[in-house]
Amino acid sequence: MKKIIAAAVLAVFGVIATAPVWAHSGGTDKNGCHMNHKTGTRHCH
Structure with a gap:
């Protein structure tokens, strides 16, 4: 149960x-x- 809660918290x-x-x-x-x-400016990714 603790692993499920930890996974949910990490997902959030x-x-x-x-x-x-x-x-x-x-x-x-x-x-x-x-x-x-x-x-009027140039934007690079």
Whole structure:
């Protein structure tokens, strides 16, 4: 039972830790970069 609870707690922390990461659309060039038209800056991955 303790292993199940520990696994559940780790799963919840895993979701919380990755929650702020959001993907966005937009094509990239050969260097993995694209233009952010709102700020006028180039953004690379």
